[in-house]
Amino acid sequence: MDREQISRHAHADHPIAAPLDDDSVRRLLERGLSRGDERVLDLGCGGGEWLLRALTMHPRLRAEGVDISGSSLAHARQAARRLGVEDRLALHPQDAARFAASHAFDLVLCVGATHAFGGLLPTLAAARGHLAPGGHVLVGDGFWDRAPSPEAVELLGELTDLPTTLSRVVADGWTPVQGHISTRRELDAYEWAWTGSLASWALDHPTDPDSAQALEAAATHRDQWLRIYRDVLGFVCLVLRPTRD
Numbered sequence: 001m002d003r004e005q006i007s008r009h010a011h012a013d014h015p016i017a018a019p020l021d022d023d024s025v026r027r028l029l030e031r032g033l034s035r036g037d038e039r040v041l042d043l044g045c046g047g048g049e050w051l052l053r054a055l056t057m058h059p060r061l062r063a064e065g066v067d068i069s070g071s072s073l074a075h076a077r078q079a080a081r082r083l084g085v086e087d088r089l090a091l092h093p094q095d096a097a098r099f100a101a102s103h104a105f106d107l108v109l110c111v112g113a114t115h116a117f118g119g120l121l122p123t124l125a126a127a128r129g130h131l132a133p134g135g136h137v138l139v140g141d142g143f144w145d146r147a148p149s150p151e152a153v154e155l156l157g158e159l160t161d162l163p164t165t166l167s168r169v170v171a172d173g174w175t176p177v178q179g180h181i182s183t184r185r186e187l188d189a190y191e192w193a194w195t196g197s198l199a200s201w202a203l204d205h206p207t208d209p210d211s212a213q214a215l216e217a218a219a220t221h222r223d224q225w226l227r228i229y230r231d232v233l234g235f236v237c238l239v240l241r242p243t244r245d
Helices: 003-010 022-032 049-057 070-083 120-130 150-156 162-171 184-204 211-229
Strands: 039-043 062-067 089-093 105-111 131-144 174-181 233-242
Touching: 003 070, 003 184, 003 211, 022 049, 022 131, 022 174, 022 233, 039 049, 039 120, 049 062, 049 070, 049 089, 049 105, 062 070, 070 089, 105 120, 120 131, 120 162, 131 162, 150 211, 162 174, 162 233, 184 211, 184 233
Parallel strands: 039 062, 039 105, 062 089, 105 131
Antiparallel strands: 131 233, 174 233
């Protein structure tokens, strides 16, 4: 079982692949979509859940998603067809960091996928290249809520605390106009869903050759969460506008 398959099973009960509940997702989308007829781009869209929710919220909106995972995009197409929005959704199977669009977008998203660009600021640089004048960027990334252990840094990378993260974003030429810091409830709910969904799939398919690996992956992830990063990792989503277009 590869990483992509593990992620698909792990997110079965939490299709937003980030620690946000449904109300938080809705509020963030509403802040970035004031007219309802915008063009939206999701860089690293996975199964397209952010785009699907935006499309169902606004019947005049058009959306595009970019992801390297063909199976995730296939899932997005099936869901779009089921919801009756497939005619307003375009999906591109390629590296989000190399995507070149023929037009600009009013809202550019990248939530939980900044690793595809090498970090938060490179992600914002890529988003800026796709943004229409007056548009918004919605980005979500981790930060250190408390001083991390060396094990946490090794596992999750070189993050910064929240004030430093915001200072770097502002210094890079962006102005936050809305944001959301994931609550402990959202963070824990996401991790329980991730580990529980994967473990449940393994238990429901005991004869599958990948069952034992999936169960082990769920246990390893749960142990890392509880022992290494639960008390130090935070997650923030920012709705941004360029300080100067």
